[in-house]
Amino acid sequence: MPQTLTSNPQEILKNFFGYSGFRGNQEAIIQSVSKGQDTIVLMPTGGGKSVCYQIPAVLFGGLTLVISPLISLMKDQVDALNTNGIPAAFLNSSQSISEQRYITSQIQEGKIKLLYIAPERLFKGEYPLIEFLKTVDLKLVAVDEAHCVSQWGHDFRPEYLKIGALRKEFSNTPFIALTATADKLTRKDIAEKLGLNSPKWFISSFDRSNITYRVTAKRDSMDKLLEFLDFHKKDSGIIYCLSRKNVEQTAATLEAEGLSVLPYHAGLSREIREKNQELFIKDEVKIMVATIAFGMGIDKSNVRFVVHMNMPQNIEGYYQETGRAGRDGLPSDALLFFSVGDAITLGRMLEQSENQGFSDVMQGKLDKMKAFCQSKTCRRKYLLNYFGEEAADNCGNCDTCFQKGNLQDMTIPSQMLLSTIARLSEAFGLGYVVLVLRGSKSAKIQEAHQALSVYGIGKDRPESFWKDLGEKLQQEGYLAEAGSQFPTLKLTTLAWEKLKSKEKFLLPMEEERTTASATSAKHDEGLLDELKMLRHRLAQKDNVPPYVVFADNTLVEMATYFPSDEDALLTISGVGKIKANSYGRDFLGLIKKYAKDHQLEPIQKARPRKAPVGKDSQSEMLTLKYHEEGMNIFQIAQARSMTPTTIESHLANLVKRQLIDLEKFLSKDDVLNIRLAYRRQGNSFLKPLKEHFGDRYSYFQLKVALADEREG
Incomplete structure (x- = not known):
């Protein structure tokens, strides 16, 4: 049923959370919940899901x-809610009976706005x-990590099925279900298993434009990992590993290299897991090496990288795990080490399932994960397409896009490798082929293949x-694998055609990597370091994680504008009155x-100018x-859950x-050049103009240059 609001959502957002505007679908979702509508929200990690039920809780x-x-x-x-001035509590088995009684009495007195529980507590x-809830004024139920209700999801939890009984008991109370990742099967399950009543769906863009995706061969993975960590x-x-043993080995190796690291897996005692997690959350330890049991719900905004030492089982899990990086919107890295062996191991694990239907679905997901790793197309495009979202062919922020245009002539070595595979009757895997190619002194190989011309x-x-x-x-389609248990390499039709035609093998090879930690913001690095140290001290005093005090992006703004009074401080994103x-x-x-001390003057942060009132x-x-x-066009599109094309139209209108x-986008000479060509053209279409200039100007630059000359 519709709720009576006690305040304005915009005021709550600014005063309690410190933000001046809603992102993407947030405001529409809050309106849906306020009308008493059951609501389902699919929003990427870091997209602001929690605000969608926390603001209604205050309202x-x-x-x-x-x-x-x-x-x-x-x-x-x-912790974060109480720091923001919103009374909240949780009930779980770690609390004493007296602590739990105190919390329930606070709820009965109306002093708690939000109560967090695990699903099994409802009927335990x-x-x-559930009996206690019948005695209080329950206004809203929020189901976080809603994909856990579905056996088709990547993290099925049977206890989530009990939530459907709660829905029946509170049929007039609106429910909101939220998840960062769900394919079509899982989405259907969420609505059905939770018993939601004609829910309204809000599906945001899955694009995490601030994350750089990279996949690389697993060989020499530790050397590559250490090189990667040197950038961070x-x-x-x-860092995610497939097994407990790998977690311990990786953590020990990194610790021996002098890195700040701790392990996390189910084999550790609960006390050690909780202690290690707390040290990581509070920035006392920089790196957590863990199995996938770690990370769900970790609201740590300043994770700058996520590494997978093994291929994940499915795209959903990979997407959610990599999504734990860059929740604050700052540039972050996702690195995956891939080997065919990992895919085979995961496939064998699925074969042990007694449920054939489940096994078949999961095998299909595993195949798509493997295809992602081996794909030569844009990583971001592959991910977005998987979730049913269209995307450009080149994101400019993944390893495959970095390599495009960086083609190297690999004709002779490619011919040598392909010829060796052919001479070996396409009966062996890559490792064996390389041994022959390099002239291994192994008695077995010499006896069988020394006479070959390719040896x-x-x-x-x-x-x-x-x-x-x-x-x-x-990856380029010249070789294919055959067999599952012991895969061998076969030349594809494309490879045979290439060899016969004597065309060159031009292959995209990896370019020198750059760190995603570098940001375009012109902040003072020295001040930022001091702000982080102050944040750390205050967080220790209040016994909360540092990002609960202020997120990294808030500190970056402070180190950019140097606010000198409270009014200026309140213009910083993430600073509210509380x-x-x-x-x-x-x-x-x-x-x-x-x-x-450094003779720096405060910089006035630009405020939005007054504009005619209207939705546009x-x-x-x-x-x-x-x-x-x-923020650039892609970052704005990400923040607003809009397409880059829409943002370009906004910017063109703002120029108009x-x-x-206008000179932020084009020089005066460029503007004059474009306008003269446009007038000579004699019509208002951009396509002929784009064809005239080729790659010299983008469609957006043409639109901006002609903002005053074209209608519509």
Whole structure:
């Protein structure tokens, strides 16, 4: 049923959370819930799902129940809410009876807005929680990590099925189900298993434009990992391994290299797991090496990288795990080490399932995960297409897109490798082929293959070169695998045609990597370091994770604009009145001292200019706000769950309205050049103009240059 609101959602967002505008579908979702509508939200990690039920909890009065699978998530969110001035609590088995009684009495007195619980608590014990809930004013039920209700999801939890009984008991209370990842089968299950009543769906873009996706061969993975971590010396990150043994080995190796690292897996005691997790959350330890049991619900915004030492079982799991990086919107890395052996191991595990239908579905998902790893197309496009979303062919922010245009002539070594496979009757795997190619002294190989003309012709190059080349030829479609238990390599029709035609093998080879930690923001690095140290001290004093005090992107803004008073501080994204009162004096004191010592002047943060009231104008003004904060087109599109084309249209209109300087996008000479060609053209279409200039100007640049000359 519709709820009576006690305040304005926009005011709540600014005063309690410190943000001046909603992102993407957030406002529409809050309106849906306010009307008493059952609602399902699919939104990527870091997209702001929790705000969609936390703001209604403040607006409605009464109690909002949040069902979550993990204690860690409950504690993190409760800490953050209380720090923001919103009374919240959780109930779980780690609390004493007296603690639980105190919390329930606070709820009965109306002093708690949000209560976090695990689903099994609803019906557990002599006096199950569902009986207590009947005695209070329950206004809203939020089901977080809703994919856990589906056996087709990547993290099925049978206890989530009990939530359907809660729905029947509270048939007039609106439910909101939220997840960061779900394919079509899982989406259908969420609505059915939770018993939702004609739910309204909100599906945001799955694009995490700030994450750089990379897949590389697993060979020499530790050397590659250490090189990768060298780019992230100051950063927090998660490294996933397939087994407990691999977790321990990897953590021990990294610790021996002097890195700040701890392990996490089910074989450790609960006390050690909780301690290690807390040290990671509070930035006392930089790197967590873990099985996939770690991470769900970890609301740590400053994770800068996620590494998979093994191929995940499915795209959903991979997407959610990599999504734990860059929740604050800053550039982050996702690195995956791939080997065919991992795919075979995971396939054998599925074969042990007694449920053939389930096994078949999961095998299909595993095949798509393997195809993702071996694909030569844009990684981001593959991920978005998997979730039913269209995407450009080139994102410019993944390994395959980095390699495009970086083609190298690999004709001779490719011919040598393919010829060796052919001479071996296509009966062996890559490792064996390379041994023959390099002239192995093994008695077995010499006896069987020394007479072949290809024996030893590749001995002047290292084993790693030939294996890299073999994997690249597979990605490019020249080689295919046959067999499952012991896969062998076969030349494809494409390879035979290429060999016969004597065309060159031009292959995309990896270019020198750049770190995703570098940001385009012109912030003061020294001040940022001092702000982080202050945040760490305040977090220790309040016994909360550092990001609960302020997120990294908030500190970056402070180190960019040097606010000198509370009014200026309140213009910083992520600073609301509650936090300004709690922490403002400390941060302003540090900023003013640093600015004085380094002779820095405060920079006025641009505020949105007044514009005619209307949906289009309001939307464009929000785009303007993000633009003035230094975000590019793709970052704005991500933040607003819109397409880059829509954002380009906003910017073109803002140029036309003289709210953005045209010279931010084009020089005066370029503008004159485009306008002269447009006038000579004699019609208003952009396509002929684009064909005239080719790649010299983008469609967006043409639109902006002609903003005053074209209608519509």
